[in-house]
Amino acid sequence: MRPRGRSPKQAHRGVLADRDEQALSKGTERICSAGHNAIGLTCDVTDKAQVTTMIEQATARYGRVDAAFNNAGINSAGASLLDTSDDEFDRIINVNLRGVWNCMKAELRCMIAQGSGAIVNCSSIGGMVGSKGRSAYSASKHGVIGLTRSAALEYAPQGIRINAVCPRMVNTPMAVAVTKNYDPEIVKAMVAREPIERFGEAEEIAAAVVWLCTTAASFVVGHAMAVDGGFLAQ
């Protein structure tokens, strides 16, 4: 049911995509139940054909895509480079880097036709500095920043702004999976190393992404924005 005072015309139009059908359906329902206009599309970003179909379905439904946040990504098990298999390296690169590549190609074709658009890619603090035991993940996230900067230069003249966000540790299941086997004292020490003395929240990353897509950020192009509670300032 739509909340009072919000006409369908005013409602935002959102396209949610994920390969996890159940999580996608739950998220889309939550947004729609608040009166917003959104659709959920199942998509594995490593599959170029699925990505093309996702953009086709989005434009068939809404006519355009003004803003895109390429967030799909996976983590890697902590292991040194020699202990990381080639298959694991390929798996991480395929989702975290090739996935962004596939999405950007489809989104850019759509946005070029429109003459405008804003893309934000999800990198990581692991894309700005190295991290022991996470070479594949770090390589993928460094790659996202390179991709973002180069594409931003290529498409800025066509009215498309491309930027990246680089979150530090955020309270998500992915972070919990990393820390769940740690001694609580170690987790406490990890938190103490953060200048802001806590991990981030998903909403704090979301706020940066939305800002980068608004006209408030109209002069921000090819930027890799650390959203890290001051971690890189140390």
Added chain:
Amino acid sequence: MGTDAMARDAAGGVGGATETIVSLVWCSRSIGMTEILKGKVALVTGAGAEIGLATAWAFAEAGASGGSC
């Protein structure tokens, strides 16, 4: 820079520089709002996970509130 030029400049981001959008941008700025995502279409991949869902939600809220001016 004059107000019209500022508004035109601001409209160069998300969306097209139509008269309506320009007016909306300036109206939004004049009351301290920066979001003009009303009526815009936002795509989020990885939307089944926390950050993606939070962003889809933030887009939706910003898009809806953008019409309040």
